[in-house]
Each structure stands twice: as C-alpha cells, then as structure tokens.
Amino acid sequence: MAFYDSMTLRGIDPWIRLLSLGMLVVSFSFGNDAIAILVAATVLFAVGFVLNPKQTFHVFLSVIIPFAIATSVVALIASPTVASAASQLPKLRADVSWQAYAFRFTKISGVCISVSLLIGCLSPRGFYRWLVCLGTPSHIAMNAASPLVLIQALAQDMKTILNARLVQGYVGRRNFFSVAKQLLPILTTLVSSGLMTALERSEIWRQDDVLSLIEKDNAQVRQVTSNRWFASGVSLVLAVLVSTANIFWHPTG
C-alpha cells in the first residue's frame, strides 16, 4: 500500500472531506446517464492524476484494470447474442447487455476514484486525525489507523519468512502444491509473532498509561484543525459540480 500525502488534498477540512466523499459516492451510485458518469469519473481521475499520482495509479492498476478485465470477460460470456436476445425478456436483456456492464463498471470506477482521491491521499497519521476531528473516539480511530503502519512491518516480516523458507529449500519447485504447503507455516509464524508483539506492546502501554496520552493527543488534534479554506472550497465546489452532473445531466437524452 502506498500513501502519498499530497499537500493540497491534505488541507481539506475533515467535514468538507466527508461531505464531498458522501456526495460523490451517492451521485455515482444513483446517477443514471452513462456519458455523464464517464465524464465525471474522468474529471476526478485527471484531478487525482495531478494532485496524487501515486495513489491514483495504484488504484487504477490494482483495482480498476482487473475489474475492467473481469467485466469484459463476464460481458463476453453473458451478453446475449442476436439469436438468444430475441427469446429473452427485454428486462433480462437490458441487465446483461454490454451497455449495462459498461455502465455498472463506470459507476463503480467513479466510486473507487472518489475514495482514492479523498481518503487515499491521507497518511496513517492524517487518517487518524481525520477520524478524530469527525468525533470518532480516539481509541477507535487508533484501531482504524494504526493497522496502516503495522501492515507495512508485517509485509516486510512476511517477505523475510518467505525468503528464508525459499533459501532453506522448503519450496523446491514453484508449483501450486509446493507453494500452497508453505502457506500454513508462513501464516502461523506471522500470526504468532504478530500476536506476541501485540501482547508485549499492551504490557508496555499499560505502564505508560497510553489512554491518557491518546486523550491529550486527541485535544491537540482538534486544535490543529486546518484553516485552509481554499482547498476545502475547491473540493466542495468540485464535488457539488460532479455530483450535480451525475444526477441531473443527461447528454444521451
């Protein structure tokens, strides 16, 4: 997971960020014109490409492209041929046509790009602050934000374990069964070391009275709430424009 803390996107006020995200997700979900949604998604993708290229590319390559391939394969198999279409009910035909699949794909891509643009730009600390500023209890915000840091450490541990087993010759030939056999020992080691770390950490935290430290941090975070009205204003205007276009613009009639 790559996080790119873009300065412009980071400056958006927490509530404006939530409002913009809500408007975009709802409008992409309930919009009913394919061209309007395609234009809106493309505009957001372009904004993401300029302001937060790393995260935008990550979502494009790891989510949107695989989903596009899956949609194409399914549409290729499921969409009715001219002969079979005649025998099917119009409603059923509409549900599984190429147009219907492309429309659903565009809507889902729009949601993905919106989430990536507004949330994907946040660093783990930024994500924690955002949640706290929205009024989330600090311990819940910490539960949600700290995995973003831990996952990087665990991914590194996992690579080390996997490489060690490769060097030791446990994974002789790289076929499905030899690799699958390694899954359980690797996961057991990963879970065991992760749980041990968590338990040890809780012992240390208990002595440090971490809950009162979090409460202090919580108060500071609320004071730090940014005053960058420009970024917030632009975000809100863009979200309103895109959402309005999604819902009310019908270029295809």
Add this chain to the structure above:
Amino acid sequence: MQTQSTDSRVRLLAIIPMGIAINLAIGLTVSALKLPIFLDSIGTVLFTILCGWRIGATVGVLSFLVGGIANPLLPYFVFTQFTIAWVAGLSASRGGFKSVPRVILTGIIIGYAAAIVSAPVIAAVFGGVTNSGESIITAFLIKTGDNIWQAVVTTKVWTEPLDKTLQCLAAFFIAKSLPKTLLGRLETSKSLIRQNGLL
C-alpha cells in the same frame, strides 16, 4: 474494577490493530505466493476463535473498511465479514472448532451465511462481476437463461461453502499450531479457546 476495564481497553488497543494488519497481510501473503485463491476471512475466523466474536467482527469489519483505502471495493462486503464472525463465534461457543469434521461443518454453515449476505451486494451493485473466478460461473449461468439474481445466488451457494470451509480449516490449523503459552495469554476469550480444545 476501573483498572481492569482500562487494562482490557489497552489490550484491545494493541490486539485489534494487529488483527486487522494480520488479516490484510494474509491477503498479501496469498498474492505473494501467487495462489489462485481468495483467503479474505482467515483472520476474521482466527480472531473469532482466539478472542471471541466481537473482536473477530471488529477485526473483520475494520479490515475491510481500512482495506478500502487501497481497494475501494472491499467496504461493500463489511456486513459479510460481520456475519462470518458472528456465525463463527456461535459455532465456536458450541465446540465447532474442536475437530476437523466439526470445522468442515462450521465452514459449510459459514459459507451459506456468507452467500446469503454477499449475493445481494454482488447482484445489485456489481451485476454479478467480481474479481474472482466465480464470476465466470455466474456468466455461464446467465448465458443458460438465469437472470443475474438467480445466477449469483446459485454460484454463491456452490462456491462459498467450499471457500469458507478451506478458510476455516486454515484458521483451525493456524490456531492449533500457535504456542500454548501465547494462547494462555489471550485472556479475552480463554473459555472459547478451551471449549475448542486448543489449550
């Protein structure tokens, strides 16, 4: 009493994020090993066995919400994760993870529960398309004359029990392989661990 509650909050503050990270790391491990399978619920089932269904559900739901930052399709399935943890917890409290045959039965039940919860999302939101191979089965069923809903429900009813049985077996074997001293330190759900013969 106050200290005990604070202790338990601090412990949860350490365990839940690690559970979420482990749940997400399992997905990374599977993709690193290039295995053509989806193991998105092992962590949820595992933490339900080890720490009880509430923590299991928190780990599962937060994993899919937090994972949504990297893959925005995941949050659509948070309710499935909640259901998996709830059913797994119910089963674990009746010794459903005591032996391999029981785990298989638990996996089948969880599979049907997950199918009931995830099928409407896949049919209504995604039109039967997901990034897994089961979409191809759905497409073939649509081709043979089923509508999207029938095709998705039929696919899920056949694939989910198999998928979840494999995941429950994996979670069971991982839990069994964990050091007893480590299991003994998980006070949150010692009774569940004992009930299933893991300690």
